[in-house]
Amino acid sequence: MAFRTTRPLRFGDCDPSGIAYFPSYLNILVGVLEDYFSSIGFSWRKLIDDRRIGVPTVRLDLTFIKPGLQGDNLEFLLAVRGVGRSSLDLEHQVSANGQVLWTAKHRVVATSLDTHKSLEWPDDIRAALTSHLETTDAHHPAT
Numbered sequence: 001m002a003f004r005t006t007r008p009l010r011f012g013d014c015d016p017s018g019i020a021y022f023p024s025y026l027n028i029l030v031g032v033l034e035d036y037f038s039s040i041g042f043s044w045r046k047l048i049d050d051r052r053i054g055v056p057t058v059r060l061d062l063t064f065i066k067p068g069l070q071g072d073n074l075e076f077l078l079a080v081r082g083v084g085r086s087s088l089d090l091e092h093q094v095s096a097n098g099q100v101l102w103t104a105k106h107r108v109v110a111t112s113l114d115t116h117k118s119l120e121w122p123d124d125i126r127a128a129l130t131s132h133l134e135t136t137d138a139h140h141p142a143t
């Protein structure tokens, strides 16, 4: 099942005319990913402090469809599309007022914060990620 959350598009996310400034979207998107990990029981605070695991982005493909406007209530839909040895493929859909504003195909990788090399997803995290896997779309986002 996809992870859903909302977040308002704030004054500080926009240019002076009130149109969303896309670099702001990236920061918001990372916050959504952080919330997703918390929702499956692996807060980034715990991952970093207790497990020494980081989750850097290695690929991100954004498609902008309509401009977001200050005051919009952004609705995020995050779907897990693949769990590799150390990689995690995600698809994001971001809507407001019933219309899709932008989408993203996103790959992150589990890394050791000590060696800064990839590491195999530990079994407990893999199990949580896999339980949210959605394979209805045959397209593999990160290829």
Ligand SMILES: CC(C)(COP(=O)(O)OP(=O)(O)OC[C@H]1O[C@@H](n2cnc3c(N)ncnc32)[C@H](O)[C@@H]1OP(=O)(O)O)[C@@H](O)C(=O)NCCC(=O)NCCSC(=O)c1ccc(O)cc1
Binding pocket: 054, 055, 056, 057, 058, 059, 083, 084, 085, 086, 087, 088, 107, 109, 111, 116, 117, 118, 119, 142
């Ligand atoms: C992630 C890496 C350590 C992986 O390198 P290696 O340890 O040599 O591993 P590999 O090359 O074997 O790749 C490991 C996996 O990543 C996948 N991978 C690696 N690079 C890519 C790219 N560019 N595209 C797609 N897939 C990739 C690869 O297919 C492997 O997948 P699995 O088969 O599922 O294991 C290295 O690629 C790296 O350091 N990249 C730079 C990451 C980065 O700086 N990103 C910029 C954003 S920083 C960020 O998002 C962030 C998040 C959280 C923080 O606390 C800090 C920063």
